[in-house]
Amino acid sequence: MNESCDAPACALPEEDVLAMTDIHVEFPVFRGIAKRKVGTVKAVDGVTLRVKRGETLGLVGESGCGKTTLGRAALRLYEPTSGSVCFEGTDITHLKDRALRPIRRHMALIFQDPSGSLDPRKSAGHIVGEPLRIHKLTSSKADYERRVEELFSLVGLDPCMMDRVPHEFSGGQRQRIGIARALACDPSLIICDEPVSALDVSMQAQIMNLLKDLQAGLGNLAYVFVAHDLSVVRHVSDRVAVMYLGRIVELTSSADLYHDPRHPYTQALLAAVPIPDPYVEQDRDRIYLEGEIPSPLDPPTGCTFHPRCPRAIPACSEEAPELRDIGGGHEVSCLRV
């Protein structure tokens, strides 16, 4: 479905909504008063990723590993330094703003801090209806109001709260407002960047259930769900990509992620997450990851995980492993797998 005639098409299986190929995103780093450039951060360092229609793909990894950058590059809110982004059969990598706008309508973003992303002076109704106005999607004032009401109900907010301003809502309700706005243009893809990280456990559960219900109800909605909490990501995702220093080190189904993790980093990450059950905890294997994530300004050679890896061999510091399919769509990037 090409909405813009000058947009280049790209070969993409019909079942994929998004395909990112060999994406690099680099940020220059400046230091001192003279703002001298001292280096480049490879925030995303060669990521290839597909998102199927209607699925939830989780992106997990420790702070600074490039999750947010990758999510934003998918929407071209950050410009990739190299690589290509295809969305619903269109190569959007080099599209100019005007050509990009009608396509971007079908992609949306939800943030971690609901209050930070909502204009504090505008009413909730105004905020939710904004995309409808920008893209002129409703035919009349009555149609507009009906649609905004519908969006409120869809996310479990009482439409009579439309005139309130954001600070009159709880954190969980503000996140619902953010979700309602994201849904306004019938997106086929929503990038959810830490949407529940700032919420209390019961509110987290409510929002996760809401996201799942919306997906089941709306049919063709895919999520890229970014979070650092592995239990949360595994719960909402069909497949999960584990990132380390700007790269994907493992990508597999949510079931296999827990039952058959192959990358030593994934294994260590899983082991570090405590399970809320003392009987399970007392019998779990302990793998302790020592040291800290290296500076992305000066990443280690070879496999960037090798300085912390319990299974590293000499070759790991020289040769950078490729992400490869070990069967059944389970991808791992490790020389020893």
Place this chain on the structure above:
Amino acid sequence: MSRLLEVRDLKVDFYTPNGTVRAVDGVSYTLDEREIVGLVGESGCGKSASQLAVMQLTESPGVIAGGEVLFEGHDLLRFAKNGPEMRAVRGGKIAMIFQEPMTSLNPVLTVGAQLEEAVRTHCPLSKSEAQERAVELLRLVGTPSPETRVKDYPHQFSGGMCQRVMIAMGLSCSPRVLIADEPTTALDVTTQAQVLRLMRNLVEELGTALVVVTHNLGVVARYVHRIYVMYAGRVVESGTTKDIFAHPRHPYTLGLLKSVPRLDERHGSRLIPIEGLPPNLIDMPGTCAFLPRCPNAIDRCREESWPELESVGGGHDVRCYVNLGEAR
């Protein structure tokens, strides 16, 4: 095991323009030597307010409205807030670690200077002895090459390392009790695991007792011996960790457990959140504060006042008219 700390019927009020908030409403708990106790509950339930009150660190518009904090034969709340006795306890015998490591350290002083200061406030050491102790403390909390790192400034340390420095500072005078308020919330899981394991080892090696304030039920399950579950300023259930997780008897505790995703869950399982929000703590109705959200409420809950905390045996206490354990 001997009793180290006993908090009885602690009350903390905040005077706000909209009325008086009773943030802590009669909290009691005990802590034994070498024990790790967890305080859990949703945001705003009074976890931090109760721990700050134990140290008499409650700040205006808050006041400690009642209770006792029994420690080494004294009621700490009878000491003058800034008197010599309270200062000797605070940071000396009882130390507190706060959630935000970055904001708790002074950015213009080296890590070593701050550690030395902490050491010398409470222990009669010479400058050079304090310097040695600072290096020793950094090594104790697992900082590589502590001799050189003492000369670094906080911004040269990562979040996890700053949190270790805070722990080192808390340990500077070998406290009997360490209170850690969300010690790892700002950290990545692997760092969280390192820091919590460190704290547990210190409890075992140094005989310190630890209070961990957290909303993370996983952390509680892995590291804590006994739990106090708080709701709207009161303890609603307490007991050993295994008992609370295996046989939760308060509807709120059960609700919390059902709303968190577990790493080992079957894929596709559904969470059951607690509906609604915690109450506004101004003008509480007097009935059970969990009543508006409670799926198990009976007529009695609507007619009578908030129930007392009662023992169900085995050191397990519950504040509820419906005994969920028996219903099952």
